[in-house]
Amino acid sequence: MSHSEFVCVKAAPIFSHLPDDIIAQLVTISTHQKKYSAGSYIYEPDDDLSALFVVDSGQVDIFNVNDNGQELLLYSLTNHQMDIEASIFTDAKHHHFARAKVDSAICMIRRKDFQALLHRNTSLALKMLNTYGERLTALEQRQISLSLQNADERLVQYFEDLSAIRMSKTFHLDVTKKELAASLHITPETLSRLFNKLTRDGKIKLNKREVTLL
16 A cells, blocks of 8 residues: 555644645655664654654554563554654653564654744744644643543543544454553553453453454
8 A cells, every 4th residue: 555645744633633735844844654673663761852753554662661670561653643742842852662563664754854844934833833732731631531530441541542543443452461451550450350341341342352342
């Protein structure tokens, strides 16, 4: 399947509401389908937060390592999911690791190129300021909501978010149950009990790693 640079940029949530003429300008500063082999790192702690990236294909795990050397999965990115949109606005450092779990292709926009475009286009600068403000407000509300949710509500929310991304009520889990448990801050045993509970309650149908929302 051919790769559309325009569709790729337009699919990024932070750009999705921008008019096509501005998307076309963003395409001119974007890099597409850079290859990362399984096990290679996109960034590590203290690397410059220098680019927004979107996973075009494959899977990228974002994780930390604790004092005992244990890897703690924070979240995973798969097709068309985006990492750290703040990277195009702020001059900072990464605090986590990003590693390709399988052979992956990454598309990106570098901060220096994006900010140079903003300097040349005040209309884009104002639109991006408004868009970013709206997304920060939505993120704050989501964090408040998640903090009030119990474990099974967080799991259902994860499934609903994944369903929206895949545009299907049935989808494949790209992460292992152990990785999913870590990202939800629960134990694998608790996750297994939640799978069973949601199945009994008629909220999901589970076939190995395929989930259907009912």
